Amino acid sequence: SQKVALPRIPFRGYYPYREQDIETFHKFSIDGKLHWPFGYQEKVIDELILQGKSSDEIYEELMRDDFIDEKVIRRNLKLCLKFLEISECVTDIKMSDFIKDNLQKRLLYRDGLHYQNFMYFEIARRMARKMNIACEDEINELEKVIEEKGKQFIDFTEVPVLPCVCKALGLDFITDETLWRVRMTENGAWRGGKSVIKKMTRKEWIYSYIEYTNACIALRKYWNIE
Numbered sequence: 001s002q003k004v005a006l007p008r009i010p011f012r013g014y015y016p017y018r019e020q021d022i023e024t025f026h027k028f029s030i031d032g033k034l035h036w037p038f039g040y041q042e043k044v045i046d047e048l049i050l051q052g053k054s055s056d057e058i059y060e061e062l063m064r065d066d067f068i069d070e071k072v073i074r075r076n077l078k079l080c081l082k083f084l085e086i087s088e089c090v091t092d093i094k095m096s097d098f099i100k101d102n103l104q105k106r107l108l109y110r111d112g113l114h115y116q117n118f119m120y121f122e123i124a125r126r127m128a129r130k131m132n133i134a135c136e137d138e139i140n141e142l143e144k145v146i147e148e149k150g151k152q153f154i155d156f157t158e159v160p161v162l163p164c165v166c167k168a169l170g171l172d173f174i175t176d177e178t179l180w181r182v183r184m185t186e187n188g189a190w191r192g193g194k195s196v197i198k199k200m201t202r203k204e205w206i207y208s209y210i211e212y213t214n215a216c217i218a219l220r221k222y223w224n225i226e
Helices: 043-050 055-062 070-087 096-102 117-130 136-149 163-169 202-222
Strands: 180-185 195-200
Touching (some): 043 202, 055 202, 117 136, 180 202, 195 202
């Protein structure tokens, strides 16, 4: 039998405004549990909400192309890529080169933690080569079929990339009209039950997150949840 090792590959390059620990869950959950559509914390939006800003004010702030300094964004990207290179030092499968070569061509991650489909297929190709398994044509064909059918391996809520990051990193494939996949479930159930994907523009996403978070904060207040 053969074994190959690869690291978990988080990437905050698109999201300098998210928590250092990307897997930080929604801060104001009314019952301490995870719920769709927004299971993860968006600290930059939460801070503006707690400052008492309106939804319109928050949106306008986030849309500024200088919301985060370009030097900060570029430095964050450099550190993220270096982190990937270091984490790969003792692994068989390396992906930092692929990420570096493609991050300006198409969205690599849904939220900085969960991959888009084509990342999985590239990992599969590299594993096959490492293990000397001649199945790259089959992998490529399967990728084509999956893409044509619109199937998703992990359909987590996607997190929009803000304009300041798009400008600094040259992400021309992201516009105000780009649609982001948002996972909706009955009663917000995290596991089990039927899920539906709703596609939102960046503006719709931001307003939805603000509305959801404000509702959670209000309920916590009324229920005396610290």
